Structure formats: C-alpha cells, structure tokens
Amino acid sequence: MTVTHDIGASTSSSEHTVAAAGGESAAEPAVESAVVLAGVRKRYGDVQAVDGISLTIRRGEFFGILGPNGAGKTTLIEIVEGLRQADAGTIQVLGMSPWPRNVALLPRLGLQTQKSAFFARLTAREHLETVAALYGLPATAAGPALELVGLTGQADKRVGELSGGQRQRLAIAGALIHEPELVFLDEPTAALDTQARRDLWQVLRSLKAQGRTIIYTTHHLDEAEALCDRVAIVVAGSVIALDTPHRLVGAARVPTRVMVPVGRISIAQAEALPGVGRVTVEGGSVVLETTTAGATLAAVGELIGLDEVQTRTATLEDVYLELTGSETH
Incomplete structure (x- = not known):
C-alpha cells in the first residue's frame, strides 16, 4: 500500500510527494501524463482544503478520487478543471495550465457534475442538440450520445419529465x-x-x-474497485493512500470473515479454531474473523464440513474504513 501524507502534517511549505504505483514519482511530468499536480494547496479561512497534494494521472487511466465529505475532493477537482485557482503549487492538464481559465482546454474536457444544468423545457434530444451546438457540432451528434447512455427511448421526452436517474444519464x-x-x-x-448502475459501468x-x-x-466503493485502475484516498486535504484497488486490498490488515x-457450530468451538481472532453472530451466521483463512477453513471443514459455509475477503470499502475511520458519505 502506498501511504502518503501524514493526516496530522502541518501546512508548512515542504512538499509531500505521492509515489505512483510502480515507483514512478507522481510529481514528475511525462509525455503519457494527462494530469500532473505538484504541491497543490488551497485554503479557505482556517480550513486547509488541499494540503500539498502531488500526483500524476496517466493518459487513458480510470482514476478514482475517494474520501469523506469535506476531505477536499471537490476543491481538488475544481482546481484541475480550471474552475478554481490554487494558492500554491503547479497544475498541468493535457500539457497546459488550466488557470487562468484556459479556453483552449475546454473542447478537450468533459464535465458531469451532481448539479448539472439542464434546459428543462426542451426534450432530451433538443437539450443535447443545444449542447452539441455549443461545441460547433451538428445536431446529429445527439443521437449517438443518447444511445450511449441508454436514453434513446426517452429522446422526445422533456427533460423536466425525466426521472432523477435519467437526468443523471443525460x-x-x-x-x-x-x-x-x-x-x-x-458521482x-x-x-x-442497481441494474442502471451496472449498465452504466459498461x-x-x-x-x-x-x-x-x-x-x-x-x-x-464496490464501483471504484470494479472500474478504477488506481484510486487516491483523500482525507483532510491530503492523499493518504494511492495505488491500484487490488494492491490496496492486498496490503490491508482486514481479516477474512468465515460465515x-x-x-x-458453537461460539466456543469457533473460538478454539486456529487463526480465529473474533467470533460474532450476525444475520443467521456465526462469523469467524481470521487472518489465516486457509487454516481456519480447513479446520472448519474437518469439524463440520464446508456445506453452506461462506467466506468474505477484504474489499476496497474495508480498506477505506480502515484508513479513514469513516463512512463514505
């Protein structure tokens, strides 16, 4: 696990470097880089929203930024998008600085926000035709975009009549x-x-x-684990972990749960098995927490057989909770 930025670090001028997976210096620009941040800081009054973040996002990478509310994720992304000016540090996006507002970058960026603006009185197709015109594209660009997100059947419905999920796809x-x-x-x-989420994953x-x-x-977190090449976990304005979901999960100190x-099996029998650290009863199962799953499962098999026995290994959500001590919302 690549752990970076002590959460309790001061806001001095010293820069922390986040090591990218594979040992590459994340603050070091490269031809393959889409975004390069070095020592980026942003303060609002007494709040250090972004505290010396340095990282590289590679071209073609699916990169997740995770963290609790108030961690600084939105401020960081708005700085990268060119919507907000950093107090310190350097930002390169597709080889250019996004600030002052760089109009040359706009056609190369696509932004979807949780509070996206819509032309509510237009149909879904008309809304996208209007957006296409802003980029100098023909109205025919609306059809493929609707198809891509599964809204062809709602093309002639007014935006104001679409469900929340349909507006999100729009x-x-x-x-x-x-x-x-x-x-x-x-988001x-x-x-x-659930089905619409999985369709959008594709x-x-x-x-x-x-x-x-x-x-x-x-x-x-299940979504980030399934889709992202790498994730950065941000807490209190700093990146505290940066790696692939697989490596983060593999390095976690989270026990396997044998159900x-x-x-x-009785609680006493379960507690006596090799490798078992804790036993609880949850949802109709006796849950054995173990750091040596193979030995524990073998012992369970010898004692009662393995029919209907289930295991749950660590997930990215477990890692997140271990690192942040908080829920994701």
Missing part, C-alpha cells in the same frame, strides 16, 4: 457528446438503480477502451 451524455480526451465524472451513478468501460482518461468520484450457519 448529464453524462452532455459531458461526452464532443468526445473529450479527459472526462470528469462526479455518475447517483440516483440510479458505458464507462467502453470509454476507457477508447483511450479516454477518466477522473471519477463516487461513494460506491457458518447458526446451529452448525
């Missing part, structure tokens, strides 16, 4: 209609049901397959 279509190189997605699956995977760079925030149906 916002994503608007961010993608001009085929940007770098896409910012802020893109909020308000979507859309996002197809964007990555096209070589687009995606910077992504979400409160769904045995109640009645198959």
Whole structure:
C-alpha cells in the first residue's frame, strides 16, 4: 500500500510527494501524463482544503478520487478543471495550465457534475442538440450520445419529465457528446438503480477502451474497485493512500470473515479454531474473523464440513474504513 501524507502534517511549505504505483514519482511530468499536480494547496479561512497534494494521472487511466465529505475532493477537482485557482503549487492538464481559465482546454474536457444544468423545457434530444451546438457540432451528434447512455427511448421526452436517474444519464451524455480526451465524472451513478448502475459501468468501460482518461468520484466503493485502475484516498486535504484497488486490498490488515450457519457450530468451538481472532453472530451466521483463512477453513471443514459455509475477503470499502475511520458519505 502506498501511504502518503501524514493526516496530522502541518501546512508548512515542504512538499509531500505521492509515489505512483510502480515507483514512478507522481510529481514528475511525462509525455503519457494527462494530469500532473505538484504541491497543490488551497485554503479557505482556517480550513486547509488541499494540503500539498502531488500526483500524476496517466493518459487513458480510470482514476478514482475517494474520501469523506469535506476531505477536499471537490476543491481538488475544481482546481484541475480550471474552475478554481490554487494558492500554491503547479497544475498541468493535457500539457497546459488550466488557470487562468484556459479556453483552449475546454473542447478537450468533459464535465458531469451532481448539479448539472439542464434546459428543462426542451426534450432530451433538443437539450443535447443545444449542447452539441455549443461545441460547433451538428445536431446529429445527439443521437449517438443518447444511445450511449441508454436514453434513446426517452429522446422526445422533456427533460423536466425525466426521472432523477435519467437526468443523471443525460448529464453524462452532455459531458461526452464532443468526445473529450479527459472526462470528469462526479458521482455518475447517483440516483440510479442497481441494474442502471451496472449498465452504466459498461458505458464507462467502453470509454476507457477508447483511450479516454477518466477522473471519477463516487461513494460506491464496490464501483471504484470494479472500474478504477488506481484510486487516491483523500482525507483532510491530503492523499493518504494511492495505488491500484487490488494492491490496496492486498496490503490491508482486514481479516477474512468465515460465515457458518447458526446451529452448525458453537461460539466456543469457533473460538478454539486456529487463526480465529473474533467470533460474532450476525444475520443467521456465526462469523469467524481470521487472518489465516486457509487454516481456519480447513479446520472448519474437518469439524463440520464446508456445506453452506461462506467466506468474505477484504474489499476496497474495508480498506477505506480502515484508513479513514469513516463512512463514505
């Protein structure tokens, strides 16, 4: 696990460097880099919203930024987007500085926010035709964008009549209609049901397959684990962990949970098994927490057999909770 920035670090001028996966210096610009941040800081009164963050996001990378509310994620992303000026540090986006507001970057960026603006009296198709015109694109660009996010059937429905999830998908279509190189997605699956979320995952995977760079925030940790190449976990304005989900989970000190149906094993029997650190009863299961899953499972098998026995290994959510001590919202 790449742990960076002591949460209790001061706001002195010393810069902390976040090491990217593979040992690359994250503050070191490279041809393959889409975004390079070095020593970026932003303060609002007594609050240090961004505290010396340095990292690199590679071209074609699906990069997640995770953290509790108030961690500084939104401020950091707005600085990268060119919507906010940093107090200190350097920012390069697609080889250019986004501030002062860089109009040359705008056609190369796609932005979807949780509070996206809509032309509510227009139909979904008309809304996207209007967005397309802002980028100098023909009205015919609306059709493929609607299809991409699964809204072809709602093309002639007024935006104000769409459900919250449908408007979310329309916002994503608007961010993608001009085929940007770098896409910012802020909670893109909020308000979507489970099936719609999974459908959108395929859309996002197809964007990555096209070589687009995606910077992504979400409160769904399972989503970040499934989609992101790397994630940065931000707490109190600092990046405290940066790596692939797989490596973060692999380095976690989170026990495996072995779940045995109640009645198959007593708490005393479970506590006596090798490797078991804690035993609880949850949801009709006796839950054995162990750091040596193989030995524990073998012992369970010898004692009662493994029929209906389930295991749950560590997830990115476990890592997140271990590092932040908080929920994702």
